[in-house]
Amino acid sequence: MTRLDIVLGRGDIFSLGAELMGLAGLLVGEDEGKRIRFLLPFGGEAHQIRDLALLGVEVQIFQYSGEKHFSAEYGQKVLNSFWKAEKPDFILMPDAGIWRSVAPALAFQSDAAYIPALRALEKDAHGMLLGRQTWSGRRMLWMRLHKKSAVLTVSPGSFTPAEKKDIPGKTEVFQAAQVGASIPFLGEEPGAVAAGLREARIVLAAGRGVEGSSQMDLIGRFGRYLPGSILAGSRPVCDGGMLPYDRQIGETGADVAPELYVAFGISGASQHLAGMGRSGFVVAVNKEKTAPFFQHADLGIVEDLEVFLEAILKIMDTEKA
CATH class of the missing domain: 3.40.50.620 (HUPs)
Structure with a gap:
């Protein structure tokens, strides 16, 4: 038995x-x-x-x-x-x-x-x-x-x-049984998963190729047109302070399996791939056409992030109006 x-x-x-x-x-x-x-x-x-x-x-x-x-x-x-x-x-x-x-x-x-x-x-x-x-x-x-x-x-x-x-x-x-304890609960450990990240239908992931808060804001604006989406990032983005560690995806972060995974400026390191390998449809946006992540994407877009996001947001803004 x-x-x-x-x-x-x-x-x-x-x-x-x-x-x-x-x-x-x-x-x-x-x-x-x-x-x-x-x-x-x-x-x-x-x-x-x-x-x-x-x-x-x-x-x-x-x-x-x-x-x-x-x-x-x-x-x-x-x-x-x-x-x-x-x-x-x-x-x-x-x-x-x-x-x-x-x-x-x-x-x-x-x-x-x-x-x-x-x-x-x-x-x-x-x-x-x-x-x-x-x-x-x-x-x-x-x-x-x-x-x-x-x-x-x-x-x-x-x-x-x-x-x-x-x-x-x-x-x-x-x-x-009451066994006694000397350590009270003070909260989850650093790097705990943000609420809803593992259950998100759509994940927008930012990588090292995202240059500063202005491009992060563009990704955030894009996400507002996708109900059920959540913004996350790779380890370098979280290390750089652009996102909290509870939004990190990868071997030392969260493991996710959304229906749609959009990677912005992510090179494709194995540590990050370990956290999103069960995703459904994967889109990669990167200006580096040799980025390894393209090998794991269903759709690859070789373009500067800012150019791509501003173009697609312009279309979305027009349709909403």
């Missing part, structure tokens, strides 16, 4: 949960005695819990009789207490937020294997191979498990999300 627990925080619970559930299906395979659960140690909204249950497995919501703390230390202690009697074979967590701190600590305490930022899984005659990127995304490192249990953090957007089922899983409340 393979036992697998998926641990989620308070952010994009359903989107992350569906992806981790997709990976869970690959890990447990055809094991008829498998047990998969979602664990919400910090709770969740009623609609989030309902959506998770529609993935067809049990959802455990932790409840506390006293004060609740949102911190890596507290999450680690509560989960250790929960698993005291029975430790699962696999523990899956998003590779984000406090779980990057909780996962290695839990693995060490339970003598389990720890693999961070998992991006791929393959099977061969000898079993499973787990892959994570190295060398800034230029190489894939493949590993084989030799321990009976493993704690894995998973890079968002790496696995096909599981689909909702006709029959929802049961929802249960777990009365968590």
